[in-house]
Amino acid sequence: MIASTIRKAVIAALWLAFLTFPLMVVKVNTLKDLVEWRWINLAWVLYSGFFASLVWQVLYQYRKTKKADDEDDPSLQGLSLGDRLMVSLKDPYVLVLLFALAYFVGLYPLVSFEFWRWSCKIALAVLAAKLAYKLFLVKKVRSCSAVMKESPLSKPILFAVLGIAVIYFPFSVDSYQVNIMVLALIYVVLGLGLNITVGLAGLLDLGYIAFFAVGAYTYGLLNTHFGLDFWICLPLGGLIGTFFGVLLGLPILRLRGDYLAIVTLGFGMIAHQVLTNWTDVFKGNLGIHKIERPGFFGMEMDLAQATTYTYFLVVLLVIGTIFVTNRLKDSRIGRAWMALREDEIACVAMGIDMARTKLSAYAFGAFWAGTVGVIFAARNTSINPNSFTFLESAIVLSIVVLGGMGSIFGVIIAALVMMLMPEYLRDIGEYRWLVFGAVMVLMMIFRPQGLIANQRRTYKYEGAKGEES
């Protein structure tokens, strides 16, 4: 078992080294006819490939057996500490963490000492925490969370703490960070909006960012040409977004899955090209400048105050979006969306109006994108087509996917992680997309339900009334 795992890992590493050889090792300067040989990269690939393959094999094995994590493992009770440790070592997550630790320890000659020390520390800490949890704390944590669940106070307390944190946040950090947070929250709304179309209704939309652009340009143009106020444009942006959502939804009603994906991708690219090339209206790559920030009954605000104000506006919008999406999810139309997602033919056979359901899914998704687009334009005070490329659509889609399709809480977490992580981890900034791409693939294979799985509403039969005896 172990021997074959290691043999497979060696083969995988060699194969990867072969695959990446011309791109990782060779670098050609075609202007000066020079070739640079970067042999150190070969060592990187071999070494990382070996460990990646080990991790892959462990996870794959685990996926096949599908043992639920952290189940009340009866085998753990009444065993001595040493035996419990042996059982814990078979846990896939513990194994993966062990591999990660070994990987970082072995990196010693290849990376800077600072990076080495930190990565080793983090890996060790996570491993220790996981082991401690497995060995000693499982029961305690579980009983604790059971108490939390039963107590009627826990929910209000949680919300109160969250609320205070949200209100306190802009006053505790400088306006640069508030500004980043605003952007992250904008993507939360985008994620929630796309969640309606993709997560609930199952209509893959690869050009979602176009609706965002519609909102942003609505405000940008109306404000700079006609001096219209932010507060008038906010609903207008949403409405025009909705209009475009229905407009684009109409021709593609009959299409399914893959055709839908490519056509929506096409729409996104058309939107981008029109924004770039119709310079008379949209000012091309220069974009629109000097857009007003949102006003508050004509109050004068400096930059920091305006940022804080925008922050609270977005927070309100996020809360509104969560509220509406949550209500929609359980409504008649929300259940129609989910039925459509599960099986279109059966859904139509049950008498659900397919056209109306699909169009409304597009319309709701586009509405939120349009609305938040207005805020985006107001936050940036200048917009240009480069904020609305396919890459942005891919970000929003990966937010929805990583968060767990259909799950509201998961989408919020994923959006915050995806938007804030590159800001605070500048070092890995340029590897960001590499990591996201890989995570999207791994997520689909090993955890298709996302970070936080969407919990479906279940109904329990509790016996008919009057039968208690």
Place this chain on the structure above:
Amino acid sequence: MSFLDFDWEYFLLLFAGGLVKGSIYALIALGYTMVYGIIQLINFAHGEIYMIGAFVALMVSGVLTIYGFSGVSILVLAAIVAMIYAAAYGFTLERIAYRPLRGAPRLSPLISAIGMSLFLQNYVMLSQTPDFLRFPSLIPDFAFMEPIAHIINSVEVVILGTTVITMLGLTYLIKFTKVGKAMRATQQDMTMARLVGINSDRVISMTFVIGSVLAAIGGVLIASRLEQINFMIGFLAGVKAFTAAVLGGIGNIPGAVLGGLVLGLTESMAAGYISSAYEDVFAFGLLVLILTFRPAGLLGKAVKQKV
């Protein structure tokens, strides 16, 4: 404007340009359509394979130039290595990103494919450069092309010739070889094909390999025409080629070729006679139009959904 006033030379120029563009689209579209025909998956990362093919060819030609090889020998060697590598990438791609997802909901492999596409793009960007690299013009100018070189030059003739030969080869492979027969059988009914002893996993791998080789050929050809490449060329080409495949009716091999040519000619004509700024708008506009009126594409058969 009377008939004689019509600028035929300009028209022919556009027509030749469209034909060349279309044949490249067709080469890439074949990969999409073959994969889709068998496992109903949009291999979103197919465009990336084409880009990697072009990059490998560039590396090989760079190294060979320094070691004193010249002209046609570089072209042939670079193309062969590029094809081998593209095949290896296609094979690995299927093993890592798609095979574990067989039988998963339809969206899962598609998202996995998008992730793979992002991954490969950034892998090339980080390991090489985000800038455009000059691609050496490996195809020589033929003397006999001199008189018509202002309409169609020798690079374009080579592209057209190679495409035609490749298509003939592919037709032979699919119609008359054992592999081709197995592929057609798997496309028609995978369960049944398995029952009669066809190793469907191997057939799927073969499909990816063949599609990737075609994409690499396309990549080398287009790179020697445009004479510059960067890590993003795969994305747009992939999207366009997929559009071509859908236009022709996805899963249908002659359809992919037809779709590629129609798309290339449309783009070329629209750019020449209307506006070159909106090339993509016309391409996708055509796609939406055709899908609205013929949802199964030009040559595709409408498949009834059964419950």
